[in-house]
Amino acid sequence: MNLVLLCKRHNHRKVLEILSALRAQNLEVRGVVALEARAALPSFKELVRKLYSRRLASAQARKRAAENAPNARLRANGKAAHIGAFNTNGHAALRFSAKPEAPLAIPSLYKTVDDYTRAHNIPLVAVPDLNGKACVAALQKFQTDLLILGGTPIIRAHVLQLPRVGTLNVHMAWLPGVRGMNVAEWSVYTHAPVAVTVHFVDAGVDTGAVLYREQIDIAERRSIAAMRQKLSFEQHRVLARAVRLFVDQQLQPEPQVREAGKQYYLMHERLKQVVERKLREKEYK
Amino acid sequence: MRALLKHAKGLYSAKFYRPSHLRVGLRDYFDLRPRPEQLHSNSVHIAAAMSWLCAAHDGTPDGGVSARYRLDRGWAPSYPETTGYIIPTFFAHASRTGEEQFRARALRMADWLLPLQLESGAFPGHDVGKTPQPIVFNTGQIMLGLLSAFRETEQHKYLRAALRAGDWLVAMQEPNGSWLKHTYLNRVHTYHTRVAWPLLELWVATGGEDYRQTAIRNLDWALGNQLPNGWFRENGFSDNDKPYLHSIAYTIRGLLASAEILREHDCTREADPRYFNAAVLAAEAVLHRFEIRRYPFAQYDSAWKSVERFSCLTGDAQIAKTWMNIYQANRDPRFLNAALKMNDFVKSTQDLSSRNPGIRGGIKGSHPIWARYIRYSYPNWAAKFFVDALVLEDEIMSRLDPEAKHEPGVALQTA
Numbered sequence: 001m002n003l004v005l006l007c008k009r010h011n012h013r014k015v016l017e018i019l020s021a022l023r024a025q026n027l028e029v030r031g032v033v034a035l036e037a038r039a040a041l042p043s044f045k046e047l048v049r050k051l052y053s054r055r056l057a058s059a060q061a062r063k064r065a066a067e068n069a070p071n072a073r074l075r076a077n078g079k080a081a082h083i084g085a086f087n088t089n090g091h092a093a094l095r096f097s098a099k100p101e102a103p104l105a106i107p108s109l110y111k112t113v114d115d116y117t118r119a120h121n122i123p124l125v126a127v128p129d130l131n132g133k134a135c136v137a138a139l140q141k142f143q144t145d146l147l148i149l150g151g152t153p154i155i156r157a158h159v160l161q162l163p164r165v166g167t168l169n170v171h172m173a174w175l176p177g178v179r180g181m182n183v184a185e186w187s188v189y190t191h192a193p194v195a196v197t198v199h200f201v202d203a204g205v206d207t208g209a210v211l212y213r214e215q216i217d218i219a220e221r222r223s224i225a226a227m228r229q230k231l232s233f234e235q236h237r238v239l240a241r242a243v244r245l246f247v248d249q250q251l252q253p254e255p256q257v258r259e260a261g262k263q264y265y266l267m268h269e270r271l272k273q274v275v276e277r278k279l280r281e282k283e284y285k
Numbered sequence: 286m287r288a289l290l291k292h293a294k295g296l297y298s299a300k301f302y303r304p305s306h307l308r309v310g311l312r313d314y315f316d317l318r319p320r321p322e323q324l325h326s327n328s329v330h331i332a333a334a335m336s337w338l339c340a341a342h343d344g345t346p347d348g349g350v351s352a353r354y355r356l357d358r359g360w361a362p363s364y365p366e367t368t369g370y371i372i373p374t375f376f377a378h379a380s381r382t383g384e385e386q387f388r389a390r391a392l393r394m395a396d397w398l399l400p401l402q403l404e405s406g407a408f409p410g411h412d413v414g415k416t417p418q419p420i421v422f423n424t425g426q427i428m429l430g431l432l433s434a435f436r437e438t439e440q441h442k443y444l445r446a447a448l449r450a451g452d453w454l455v456a457m458q459e460p461n462g463s464w465l466k467h468t469y470l471n472r473v474h475t476y477h478t479r480v481a482w483p484l485l486e487l488w489v490a491t492g493g494e495d496y497r498q499t500a501i502r503n504l505d506w507a508l509g510n511q512l513p514n515g516w517f518r519e520n521g522f523s524d525n526d527k528p529y530l531h532s533i534a535y536t537i538r539g540l541l542a543s544a545e546i547l548r549e550h551d552c553t554r555e556a557d558p559r560y561f562n563a564a565v566l567a568a569e570a571v572l573h574r575f576e577i578r579r580y581p582f583a584q585y586d587s588a589w590k591s592v593e594r595f596s597c598l599t600g601d602a603q604i605a606k607t608w609m610n611i612y613q614a615n616r617d618p619r620f621l622n623a624a625l626k627m628n629d630f631v632k633s634t635q636d637l638s639s640r641n642p643g644i645r646g647g648i649k650g651s652h653p654i655w656a657r658y659i660r661y662s663y664p665n666w667a668a669k670f671f672v673d674a675l676v677l678e679d680e681i682m683s684r685l686d687p688e689a690k691h692e693p694g695v696a697l698q699t700a
Contacts, residue, residue: 045315052317060323189618262617265576268625269321271618274686 001165001247002030004142006135007113007150009034009126015113017233018150019122021240027247029122031142033135034113035152036126131156139163148243149201157203166208166253167201170239172231174213175199176261179206184231185224185275186264188284194218194227196235198242200253205263209253212242222280224272292655299356299654299661305641306356313653318633321626327675330632333646334668334675335378335387338371340642341665342390348397352412353650353664354643362412365401366420367666368394369408369427374669376437377676388437395434398427399446406449407457407467421457421464424450425480432486444490451487454480455499462506475510475520476532477503478539485546497551504543507536508563515566516587527584527592529658530600533567537607540564545614561614568607572623575604581630583651583658595656598648601631602670609677621681628678631671 003022007015015032022029042050110116117124125138130152139147139162147163149155149170160167173183174195180186187194195215200208216234221227245251267275278284301310311317324330341360344351349363350371375391378384402408403419408427410420428447435443459465463473464480481500488496510518517536521528544560570589575581581601582591605627608620634652639645648667650659659667 048315049317052315053320053323056319056323186618262619263573264619265622266626268622268629270625270682270686271622277686 002143002145003027003148003243004030004139004144004146004163005032005148005150006130006152006155007032007034008037008152009113010037011151012112014151014232014236016110016116017236018148018239019113019116019120021236022148022243023120025240025244027240027243030144031123031125031138032113032117033125033127033130033138033142035130036128038128131159135159136162146243146246148239155201160201160203168198168211168239168243169201169206169208170235170242171197171199171206172228172235173197174215175206175210176256176258178264179261180264182267183264184228185267185272188227188275188278189267189271191285193285194231196231196238198239199256204258207256207258209255211246211251211253212238214238218279218284219282224276224279227279295655295661301356305639305644308639309356309636309644309649309654312636313655316653321629321633324629324632325637327628327632327679329637330635331378331672331675333635333637334648334672335646337642337646337663338375338665338668338672339386339390340646341668342394344643347413348393349413350394350665353659353662354647356654356661359643361662362414363397364412364665365398365408366410366423366426367664367669369398369423369430371665371669372430373433374672376433378672381676392434392438395430395443398430399442402446402449406451406453408450410469419453419467421454421466421468422474422477422480424454425477425483428483428487432483432490435490447483447487448491448493451484451493451496454484455495458499458502462502462504464503470523473519474522474532475507475517476535476539478507478543479535480539481507482539482542482546485543489546489550500543504540504560507540508559511563511567512587514587514589515563515568515570516585516589517567518587524584527586529584530571530581530597530604531658532600533571533585534600534603534607537564537567538603538610541607541610541614545610564607565611565615568604568611568620571604572608572619575623575627581627583656593656595658596630596652597650597658598631598634598652599650599658599664599667599670601627602648602667602674605631606670606674606677609674609681612681621685624674625678628674631674635671 005015005018019029110119114124123142127134127138129135136159139159144163146165147167149167155167171183173187174193175197177192178186178190184194186192193215195213197210198212199206199210202208216231218227218230221230242251296310300306338350341351341354344354344360345363347363349365350368352361352364352367354360372391372394375387375394379387379391398408401413403417405419407419408424409417410423411418428450431443431447434440435447457464457466464477465471465473468474481503484496484500487493488500507517510520512518517528517533519525520532520536522532540560541564544564547557547560571585574585574589574591580594581596583595583597583600584593585591605624608624608627612618612620612624631648635646635648636644637646643663646668647663648671650662650664650667651657654661
């Protein structure tokens with residue numbers, strides 16, 4: 001079965017984890033089709049907005065520094081303390097401008113997608129648009145049987161129709177219960193099982209047939225960031241395992257009952273605070 | 286070219302050469318709004334909006350609340366309809382803050398409304414100063430204020446006025462449950478569910494069965510106007526094909542509030558969830574559009590599509606409050622989540638530092654200010670619904686996350 005990975009070229013960590021996990025299951029990838037990052041020039045309006053936002057942020061930071069001595073110390077101490085560190089709205093209390101890159105869950109010799117594909121002789125095709133003609137041509141060239149999505153924007157129906165068997169995606173929650181965005185956080189918030197689901201992709205949002213599910217133990221993860229890090233690794237392991245079992249014909253897709261779940265959207269910061277508290281106090285399923 | 290000239294004329298007549306107006310124009314042109322994490326606490330925004338409402342109250346000499354601050358002509362005359370439903374907001378704020386001046390203002394508004402009542406029992410539409418025309422919707426909204434004044438003071442003059450208004454509404458209803466006579470543009474309107482609501486409140490206050498029957502007939506008629514996707518026919522002011530979110534939210538709120546009253550007080554209809562379900566169906570459709578497009582559009586066609594990119598801030602605040610009302614009933618966190626984002630959006634459009642008291646703390650009709658709904662103006666009802674939405678947000682969040690810092694909140698039903 002010809003496996004093809006569809007991903008973003010600059011998303012090295014995620015793609016390397018997926019490729020490593022697939023390799024650990026003795027699965028050969030026929031090719032990688034990657035979205036080439038393009039830096040678009042901001043419009044004049046966007047530039048003005050950016051300047052306004054920066055000016056507002058620095059004015060607020062100055063005001064808070066004057067009001068609050070510990071804040072001022074924090075600000076003076078390091079560049080890491082973000083200017084929006086403390087706000088009066090109950091949003092995130094402290095934000096850091098540069099997130100430390102989490103180590104790869106599966107140690108890898110390679111730093112980039114290009115390194116890995118070159119070393120393992122996997123053809124890599126960079127395309128400007130994952131729904132465009134170049135992508136379609138690449139998928140046809142690879143005679144794709146099973147397409148795996150590795151963190152992509154929305155893929156249109158004409159691309160999804162190309163693979164002979166179908167397109168697989170891995171979802172950071174239990175399906176059909178929790179569809180949409182920020183699903184790990186919503187799982188904690190709604191007391192749904194914290195899980196990872198591998199499912200086929202159809203025209204809906206996370207509504208395709210479920211192939212495999214696994215509940216994930218996040219007991220030691222006391223924050224959203226830590227939980228997501230764990231789930232991020234686990235989802236690639238689960239994806240590779242599901243593909244292995246499916247290729248070996250040990251799994252059958254199970255259609256979803258749409259009414260059994262809900263579609264969620266980006267979670268507001270104030271609700272994320274509730275999730276942080278639930279994680280701290282282990283108030284989840 | 287003609288359109289450009291028209292636009293230029295509009296900008297000139299709105300006096301954009303004035304610094305405070307120019308500031309609004311530039312902010313809206315570049316869409317300069319603080320990011321959510323840069324916003325102030327709700328209490329700051331509520332205080333600013335309440336100060337603006339007080340300025341609007343003081344902007345006219347008669348005791349009513351000025352309809353809007355217009356960039357071209359300043360404070361408009363008092364508007365009885367919205368003065369009516371602003372009254373409960375002032376009572377609630379007085380109770381919340383302990384400041385007596387808000388209660389005194391609410392009573393002054395209610396006392397101003399009483400002599401406006403027509404012989405028939407109806408209340409006039411439009412701003413004061415125009416020939417009084419009895420209007421069904423406006424009468425209903427004023428009843429909400431009178432009934433809240435009665436609950437606060439137990440003075441029967443308010444209840445008597447509400448009873449006369451209620452009797453007039455009962456008499457004016459069409460056999461199919463709609464109101465056609467004495468309506469805006471002499472058309473039926475689905476958003477008259479917001480008239481059924483005060484009738485049900487009157488039924489609770491007096492036990493008059495006619496009021497309940499009239500309200501239920503209207504609610505049933507409104508349900509007949511709903512499409513399977515939740516959209517309501519006959520729901521616009523003048524354009525029924527693309528109603529504003531403002532009138533959509535009116536309809537939903539009317540259904541929700543009525544459902545709540547019937548659930549609490551009417552044992553015979555206890556198991557009938559139709560009004561609540563109809564409200565949720567429409568509210569959820571708006572929610573999905575808002576979340577997917579990440580922008581609250583002003584108008585929606587029968588497929589819930591919006592063509593023009595501008596926002597009706599009044600409708601935004603109303604729908605945020607409605608979503609929170611639904612959350613309170615069904616505990617579906619998606620409604621709360623969307624409401625929090627919507628409130629952030631409206632907060633980001635509020636100017637807290639303008640030197641112009643007609644702008645500072647007010648909520649524009651549209652964002653940007655030159656868009657179609659209440660163009661170049663700050664309507665009083667936008668500030669009212671904004672305050673209601675933020676107060677409810679604080680109340681819900683203080684229960685949800687006791688660690689978060691909030692002002693002490695009280696559960697109050699506002700119109």
